[in-house]
Amino acid sequence: MDAKPQLSRDGEGSPSRERHEALEAGSAGVSSGAVAAGITPAVETLNLRKSYGQQVAVAGLTLAVSPGEIFGFLGPNGAGKSTVVKMLMGLIFPSGGTARLLGRPIGDPAVKARIGFLPEHFRFHEWLQAGEFLEFHGSLYGMRPDRRRQRIAEVLALVGLTNRVKDRLHTFSKGMLQRIGVAQALLNDPEIVFLDEPTSALDPLGRREVRDLIRKLKAQGKTVFLNSHLLSEVEMVCDRVAILDHGRVVRHGLLRDLLGNGQEVELQIGNLTPALRQELSQRYGLLHADGATLTLAVAVREDIPAIAEIVIRGGGRLYGLTARRVSLEDLFVSVVEGGAE
Ligand SMILES: Nc1ncnc2c1ncn2[C@@H]1O[C@H](COP(=O)(O)OP(=O)(O)OP(=O)(O)O)[C@@H](O)[C@H]1O
């Protein structure tokens, strides 16, 4: 199921020969078709590494994100997601490897103006009014006053905080702070926006708004690099994902390829004899068993009525049969070893 890494052809500023060698040397390559077609990636890393003393946070990451893609960067707590983004933002130095944004080396000032970033622990100048806070960030981006005014109005409207422009940030709720953080990340109308857990504090309505916002950004041709734990949300918006565990990519690919047509069927069976149970698990993958409840993996839809027949033929009483598509959560749980250390 794991898509093979694809090599990028020579694009402007693309270290494709090094990439080729690194991929041949066996490092995890995460790349998209468009990148293979020679388009300069929006984000590209080559064997990127970060250690803190003995602790390896990122263990040789090679990935490429195409322009216009919504890329989901997933992994359990401590997997290294934020460390990667911080390196890309030039906030911490890699211990090894290289990275490029929009074809330019990280830290290039010309690129900084073209990217937006919502850090995971965003610190706010709480005494500032929302409008003043955005003014401040707009001036950090080097935006001219008239452009700043226009964009502040636009981003406040985008995150639904227009009527809070004069309120001080210390009066904001957690979710409102997260919204203003997203507004800040979009202020300079960036080509790539990095969002590190943008919806963790939001209510369901707020999450949906951010999801819609991400879709809007995609429609405008922007690239979104999304770190998130909220797998159901990632499933709804991302084109491609990489799952990181202990600083390494353990699975990557287009969501539709990763999840494919795989389905699972949960059965509640009365009079479940050992023979019936064995027959079902031999014919279909047994994903989970809990007393009289079995979860089986099925490859094609026709397996579903066939399973019902086997149960009845085997003397079982079928109290429930629920078929569902394999979710990103199922995939995540199956490829990730454990949580935080
Ligand atoms: N400044 C630091 N000093 C030492 N170790 C660090 C530092 N920052 C991160 N780490 C370690 O690097 C590893 C990766 O951390 P990181 O914050 O990148 O994980 P994450 O995937 O973003 O996790 P989460 O989902 O909890 O946000 C962890 O083991 C963490 O303890």
Ligand SMILES: [Mg+2]
């Ligand atoms: Mg993090």
